[in-house]
Amino acid sequence: MTFILKLNILALFTLISISVIAQEKAVPVFKEGEAQVVExxxxxxxxxxxxxxxxxxxxxxxxxxxxxxxxxxxxxxxxxxxxxxxxxxxxxxxxxxxxxxxxxxxxxxxxxxxxxxxxxxxxxxxxxxxxxxxxxxxxxxxxxxxxxxxxxxxxxxxxxxxxxxxxxxxxxxxxxxxxxxxxxxxxxxxxxxxxxxxxxxxxxxxxxxxxxxxxxxxxxxxxxxxxxxxxxxxxxxxxxxxxxxxxxxxxxxxxxxxxxxxxxxxxxxxxxxxxxxxxxxxxxxxxxxxxxxxxxxxxxxxxxxxxxxxxxxxxxxxxxxxxxxxxxxxxxxxxxxxxxxxxxxxxxxxxxxxxxxxxxxxxxxxxxxxxxxxxxxxxxxxxxxxxxxxxxxxxxxxxxxxxxxxxKDFPNPDAEDITLYLTSAAPEVGGLTTTKIPNQNTETLIDNFSFNGEALAKAEITSHRLLYVTPKLSKDIHISGVPKITVKLASSKPAANLSVWLVSLPWNEGRKVKITDNIITRGWADPQNNKSMTNGEPLELGKFYEITFNLQPDDQVIKAGQQIGLMIFSSDKDFTLHPKPGTKLAIDLDGTSLILPIVGGSEAFKDAIFID
Incomplete structure (x- = not known):
């Protein structure tokens, strides 16, 4: 009896040991829906x-x-x-x-x-x-x-x-x-x-x-x-x-x-x-x-x-x-x-x-x-x-x-497209407004790759870009989505670069500048591809063409006190080819517009425009 009892005790001890070993096997651990570090x-x-x-x-x-x-x-x-x-x-x-x-x-x-x-x-x-x-x-x-x-x-x-x-x-x-x-x-x-x-x-x-x-x-x-x-x-x-x-x-x-x-x-x-x-x-x-x-x-x-x-x-x-x-x-x-x-x-x-x-x-x-x-x-x-x-x-x-x-999503579901139109002032800074003013002038810029985009955006007067700005914002504006631009232009050469920046002005400088302070978004296009992405055709000198393209997606809050600026120029020094300076682009302001997705739509935008 004693021998049998000892065998049973030994068997029980073995089963317990196996059970303990099994329990000690390493397994994944999860807490609040995340895998935890297992030592x-x-x-x-x-x-x-x-x-x-x-x-x-x-x-x-x-x-x-x-x-x-x-x-x-x-x-x-x-x-x-x-x-x-x-x-x-x-x-x-x-x-x-x-x-x-x-x-x-x-x-x-x-x-x-x-x-x-x-x-x-x-x-x-x-x-x-x-x-x-x-x-x-x-x-x-x-x-x-x-x-x-x-x-x-x-x-x-x-x-x-x-x-x-x-x-x-x-x-x-x-x-x-x-x-x-x-x-x-x-x-x-x-x-x-x-x-x-x-x-x-x-x-x-x-x-x-x-x-x-x-x-x-x-x-x-x-x-x-x-x-x-x-x-x-x-x-x-x-x-x-x-x-x-x-x-x-x-x-x-x-x-x-x-x-x-x-x-x-x-x-x-x-x-x-x-x-x-x-x-x-x-x-x-x-x-x-x-x-x-x-x-x-x-x-x-x-x-x-x-x-x-x-x-x-x-x-x-x-x-x-x-x-x-x-x-x-x-x-x-x-x-x-x-x-x-x-x-x-x-x-x-x-x-x-x-x-x-x-x-x-x-x-x-x-x-x-x-x-x-x-x-x-x-x-x-x-x-x-x-x-x-x-x-x-x-x-x-x-x-x-x-x-x-x-x-809920990107673009923000509360964003609505508003259309902004241009008012002339070149070579100074023109306006960007929700009201379309008919019979605007045609304005001309002269390509010169030696001026980078920052220099052009900061210039008060220059013939190498066209710049159009909103009134100063009295409230923050939340952009969310994909801005789109339509440009009606004529070129003095059969081919030209077309570059567009959306900027926040005045341009902020110094050590505390954040990456969101100045450039809102950008876009580039070849006017030769105004009809087809697969078959661009040389431009007829002096003939106006309409080209529509998206700028880069963005979700950014433009602070009160700033102005939103649309800058149109030709060669972008840091991104495009550098043809010999001198190509002239004439922009038909009546045929040029910017679609901007704004959270709250036109009401939010109008509410943020500073009125003297």
Whole structure:
């Protein structure tokens, strides 16, 4: 009896021990709809980190073998010791292995006449950073402790990833798709770039979220447009959603802010850090043929080449939830890039929200906001984000990035378009009014790229711009939406730049100037494209043409005491080509107007006009 009793006690003790061990297994923890830091996962020295190569469905480097993408994985050790499966946060980039040096001649020459092309640029080689087993450490410290596995990959033709960079070509969508397929057991991963030893993602639940900034923010959208199963949510930050809109504007050859003379072939050279032995083939096929024949720096027209690099055209299969993030004063990847995709995603019925701030390039949503989106779509926690009545989160001018104001949507549903008309006074400053005054004069400006936009906006008298301002505001005005301008003009040459700035005056200067103080929004267009974006025609000298185009989206409060100014000029020193000064643009004021979306509409605007 004693022996049997001892055996029973031992068995009971064993069962209790097993139960305690089972209870002590590390599991995700959630509070108030967010994944919390789990100390058992917050153990960097114990994280399992390894790299591999995922096979794609394409061969873009011409070696007769399917290209493989270099992938790195960072995961809690419990995914091995306890059989734990977790969702994945994934970032892909062309930048992980370094970029080309900024040498003289890297960018296109912009000092030449419109309709011509500048001197040939140089093609620097990227010196690839070493054969690093870990591609990147971004995202890891934030998300691994919060019960996620973090995955990175180099995009095609960069780093240790095979293939060719195409800057928006199909392979840059299919590459992240292959990685997501591998995470779901539908594609093959290997331990070596040319080996046959397979790697399985046995630790993945198959649910994937993607994020990243700029080019790294473009790739999540690219992956989502394939409709790949398992990609549940994307959070793109300042993504380039159309390379046409990045390097052109309404038919005009226009550089992204800060990179005068950059074009798509420049970016190709900048990121081409892949296998040195494959670069000559890639250069011949992609840069020197496809890009050279399609990018068209002569006319700036929209064509099949650009249409193939516009993700708006590829959104039909997309089903991932979308939290978009952008800055209203991003003059590199301009805010239209995010808005056009957000708008389309809403029309498609996708779960969608947008976070805007008042700064420049970059700026992700607050970690708490991202956490809730990833927690809901990847861990399946019902935290209600899909039922929120507010779809837009906008950081107001004086607030911190982590403190956005919720709105029902962007544009603000309470915004109404008002039309403003011009009154003459050139070369001094004219008026901007809600009342259309007939029989206004035609006013003329003379192009001169040597004066930048700031100098033109500050000038009391100049022949190089036309400026029209509202009366001084007695109350704040809230602009929300996409301003639109119609300009009726004639040119003294067959081609001319057309630039438009909406400014807040008087121009604020000094160390305390905020990015929202002076420039409200901007826009550029080619008058040759007054009828068609795909077929611009030379202007007849002296003939008036009407062209209508959008300015960049904005949501900004213009303070009482300021004046809203519409500035029309020709060459924009920091963005457009620099033709020889002297082109004259005559503006028909009767045929020119500005549509401005104002919260509260015409009543709010009229109420804010200061009356002496």
């Amino acid at each position: 058992d996962f917050n153990t960097p020295k114990k994280w399992i980190r390894h790299d591999l190569f995922v096979e794609t469905t394409f061969d873009t480097d011409g070696d007769g073998k399917l290209d493989r993408m270099h992938v790195d994985v960072t995961r809690p050790y419990q995914t091995d010791t306890e059989g734990l499966k977790l969702p994945v946060i994934y970032e892909s980039s062309p930048y992980y292995a370094g970029v080309a040096p900024d040498v003289e001649g890297l960018f296109w020459d912009v000092k030449h006449e419109l309709g011509e092309i500048g001197k040939e640029r140089v093609h620097p080689e990227v010196v690839r950073k070493g054969n690093r087993p870990i591609i990147s450490n971004s995202q890891i410290a934030t998300w691994v402790p919060r019960s996620y596995i973090v995955v990175h990959s180099s995009s095609p033709g960069t780093g240790l990833s095979q293939g060719a960079p195409t800057v928006g070509g199909d392979n840059e969508s299919l590459a992240p798709k292959a990685v997501i397929d591998w995470l779901n057991g539908r594609a093959k991963g290997y331990t070596e770039p040319y080996g046959n030893e397979e790697v399985k993602a046995y630790w993945s639940t198959g649910k994937v979220g993607m994020t990243g900034t700029s080019y790294n923010g473009t790739i999540p959208l690219a992956a989502a447009t394939t409709g790949v199963e398992g990609l549940e949510v994307i959070i793109p930050v300042a993504p380039n959603t159309s390379y046409y809109h990045y390097y052109r504007s309404n038919g005009l050859v226009r550089s992204p802010g800060g990179y005068l003379g950059e074009d798509i072939d420049v970016l190709y050279d900048y990121i081409h850090s892949g296998d040195e032995s494959k670069r000559a083939h890639n250069n011949t096929k992609i840069r020197d043929t496809e890009m050279k024949n399609g990018m068209d720096r002569i006319t700036g027209d929209y064509n099949d080449f650009w249409a193939g690099r516009d993700y708006l055209n590829d959104m039909k299969p997309m089903k991932a939830a979308l939290l978009m993030s952008h800055g209203f004063n991003d003059w590199n990847v301009m805010p239209e890039h995010s808005y056009r995709i957000y708008k389309k995603a809403k029309e498609m019925g996708l779960e969608t929200s947008i976070y805007y701030h008042q700064l420049g390039h970059g700026g992700p949503p607050p970690v708490s906001m991202m956490n809730k989106w990833f927690t809901h779509y990847l861990h399946g926690i019902d935290n209600g984000i899909e039922n929120e009545s507010n779809k837009a989160w906008i950081v107001r001018e004086d607030d911190k990035m982590e403190n956005p104001t919720p709105y």
